Amino acid sequence: MTVTQLGMPKVFHGTGNIAAEESFTSFAGRELKNEQLRANLGFATHTIRDKRAKVVGELPDWELLRTAGSEIKQDVMARLPELLEQFEKNFTERGGKVHWARDADEANQIALDIIREQQAEEVIKIKSMATQETGLNEYLEENGVSAVETDLAEEIVQLGEDKPSHILVPAIHRNRSEIRDIFLKKMPHIDKDISDNPAELAEASRHHLREKFFRNKVAISGANFGVADSGTLSIVESEGNGRMCLTLPDTLISFMGIEKLVPTFQDLEVFLQLLPRSSTGERMNPYTSMWSGVTPGDGPQNLHVILMDNGRTAALADQVGRQALHCIRCSACMNVCPVYERAGGHAYGSVYPGPIGAILSPLLTGVEAEENNSLPYASSLCGACYEACPVKINIPDVLVHLRGKDVDAKHGKGEEGNKRQAPDQMDAIMGGAKAMFSNSTLLSIAERGLPAGGLAAGRDHKISWLPGLIGGWTKYRDIPEPPKQAFRHWWKKNKKNGPKQRAASDRVDVDALIAKNSGLAEELHRRHAGEAQEEREEAQEQAAELKKEQRREPDMVRREEDLLKGQDDSSNGTTGEGTSSQEGND
Amino acid sequence: MRIALFSTCIVDAMYPRVARATVDILERLGHEVVFPPGQTCCSQMHVNSGYFDDAYSIVKNHVDAFSDWDYDVAVAPSASCVVSLGHQQPMIARHAGDEGTAIAAEDVAGRTFELSKLLIDVLGITDAAEQLGSYFPHKVTFHSSCHGMRIMQLGTRQSDLVRTVEGLEFEELPDLDQCCGFGGTFSFKNADTSGAMTADKVKNIESTGAEMCTGGDVSCLMNIGGALSRKGSDVTTLHFAEILASTKDNPLEVSGPVALTTTTGGK
């Protein structure tokens, strides 16, 4: 654990699989060269994105639900100590045991102790972000306990000795034939003639795991929600492996970040609407389980929950960044993110990828941990994530805030105050630009250099203040030829400002004009809306054709055919393809 | 009405023709345009790059430049920069502990409009051909910049105005809501990812068969145009103000691609 201090209360950062070992920039640069990965990701994110948009559009009160979700989570953060104690009291009164873990190691140790008490050598697991965060599987392995992932995608990742690349569809980077090969290699009793049809592969998984569900006495889960006023825990899933783990074993250990609470059972009415639609693009996921302590004769009789800090209090101390703790792990931000779509989940280093990972990971570890300071820059700040977030986390604002923290740290004003770095190229660009942008006379002089200098002449201060005019830009784009004359010089020569001040009688009542014209934009929009919609559909079709031509791999063609089949199905009143594994349990 | 023009730094230095088009449109409508000479930049590049301390003096400069003059509204041919005024400048001033500048920044931002918003919501323009005499006999597609679309909630104002230009053939752009990959310093700090995004945007633009791609932020258009040029495409980019400013008497000349200096790629 890193402890840092800056004339402020101590902040305790998290440990585990939440720090990038390599910068996002260099990892992404490599991943972008993998055409198959990019094709898989593009297909996956666009499919889920479209489904989400459709089911969100069904709810007339979606924005009101988002508002309520955001407010409930703000309330949780403000009253966290009280709610944690209330949850503990209620869960304990109903026969459960609550443990507290300051960091990843402590959480893992608590779980191992319980497992040893039960003398178990194998445990079954429900997909859980929290245990990925703590690196529980590796820790148990080192201590002689094997942890069996039971979610299909996690199973594929585990058997393939691979890493998840998406919190919702962790094996999205694998195609069916790769999965078949993994199963053939790793499942002892599998039919050697199995095809790569997903239904057959799922069937193989069912048989492989069924015996393990019956045999094992200890299960480990995350938790989507913990309810303070009823002591309830909840798991949202699709395949039924969650229900198996939550129902059949004697002992259940649930890892839960301290931020996953909601105050009242009634609050679930909001999140049970927000989560599935945002995450798998379904009206509801196939299965949701809730339990409030022990029920005699029904389900595990030995119930544990591990309340985990692991950097959450550090995130909470950040007044701008604390909203990242509102996250319900739906992955909508990933699916709409143009950066995630190209770079993929692995490039983010941490178990939390995508836009939310780009803020959450550095908040949990501190922006100075390993390469986590590269994450806040992994965004064009397009804002698609904020728009999609069901609890309105303003990810772009937090990204910018964290960039500020990174620059402060670089300049020796970070949490680890002594780490001042030598000025770099960005410092030079920003410093030069600051001087000119703070003083129009200096800027005007610099602009005189535009026509004469052009670009060949000097890559020094003359062009440094133009955003992007360095190597990375010219790797993919040309630079426009500078104009002969900057606008301010043209203005000075050809136009003239009137006097600074005017008679009061010359002033116009702008508010009155705006009131008069209210509705005009809407009217104009409507005038073109029908035409625009038709054109848009036509344009999308054309683009789809174009993309099809560009993708000739048999896998991709088959995927498209499946998708089309799915669409045909849904037009017949049944569902298309789509759901997935546990919705980012944490 | 007296309208103060905030040209924005990139238009001032790289695309003066866009500011001139903006002046042209507003004067055609009979308004007085002033150009507060102290202006430079909104500070967005510094803010988005995390240089909050440097940004502070730029914010102060902008607030001073625009508080000093008496005008009814200010206008900028950029949604992104206008968003920065209201969204980032007060934050930066408060970050520096300067509440006075924060309040002054909010005041200036409250009076500064993005061009299409000014034209429609304040000046009541809904038909560019009729009310501005706009004429542009070309096949054009339109890229919707993220900040206007998502933060400012501009809706379809810019493209709706473009659609009302006489002679113009409008082609809808597929994946309209997708970022072009610019993102300020993102475009060179994460050049590979940015380049991949831009490449997809360019493919979509080319699929429309349009001669040119317009939009409301020259930074995005510079990015898209730079990639089109690198690809050797004949498609060019231009700001929608240039299209609105073009008339039958004084048409915008667009013979061949807009001149671009080709530089050798890479560092």
Next chain:
Amino acid sequence: MSEAKAEILRRVRASLADSPEAPEVTRAYRTESEKSAHDVRAMLIDRLLDYKANVYEETMDSVAERIEKLLGKSARYVIPKGLNLDWLPEDSAARRHLVDSGNGQRAGSLTDRELDAVDAVVTSSTVSCAETGTIFLNASDEEGRRAITLVPDHHICIVPAESIVELIPESVRRVNPERPITMISGPSATSDIELQRVEGVHGPRTLDVIILDGQ
């Protein structure tokens, strides 16, 4: 209080030193249906079918016959101890029901492996949400303990017509969090392989829903 607990609470309080405001939650979203019972029921059927459940509408007179058909060749099926026996077809040489006591630790309950060996399960349900096509089981005597609706491969679930509501908030109000809750929306499913949906992984692969009138 454990050392870890005390320290975490201390850290949380320190992080909240700026005393952020706890906002009043605006619950302006829909909490009461404005649709007719007929429309709500039609919506439920539509959504259940959408998620690949089979739906039947029956009365007290026809329900047993329907269950008989659905059981088909099933030889043994399990029911929870409080299920209304009037709903069931008569046992025969080829088919009989097994009653689960509801307490897995006491006599009269089936083991997990015994449940795996039965062909089907028949239960009632507490409330069903039309908007999402979701059936809520709340571990009552008519629904049984969680394992009996999980391990068998075929779940025949009775939805009393009067237990249908439109909205999630209406549903949440009707369940008791003190008992286990299982929300079911169609048979188990996965799309983990190339996003292609496959029905039936670990949970029951067939979900038959009988909407029952006039019980």
